[in-house]
Amino acid sequence: MVSMDWDVLVEEAWRVREHAHAPYSRFFVGAALLAEDGRVFLGCNVENLSYGLTNCAERVAIGAAVAAGVTRFLGVAVVADTAVPISPCGACRQVLAEFRVPRVLLANRSERLEFSLEELLPRSSAGILDRTD
Secondary structure, three states, X not given: XXXXXXXXXXXXXXXXXXXXXXXXXXXXXXEEEEEOOOOEEEEEOEOOOOHHHOEOHHXXXXXXXXXXXXXXXXXXXXXXXXXXXXXXXXXXXXXXXXXXXXXXXXXXXXXXXXXXXXXXXXOOOOOOOOOOO
């Protein structure tokens, strides 16, 4: 069984954050996603002048994992240089729910907050998909 090492994930998220494409907001975010098989997939935000087309770091990391054939995860760390740790947007919460990422760690340079997916998006497995598994 793979163990969750938040320190490693946070370090990887800070590292990939340096590659963020954020020329408009100058708001750089990194994410490190731990798969059940132990692989770590990285993502950084990729802005577009039309903000609606921007890809958040969390969704970029999930996209990289899916492109590699991985869809089962243990957790994700999300980092940014903010006064308090940032929280995933609604779209990212929904994508995390789609892939049932159970643990989410939010961090800035001095603080870490850990949440379950259920805390971030209550009833994420219920609703329009009517999932029972």
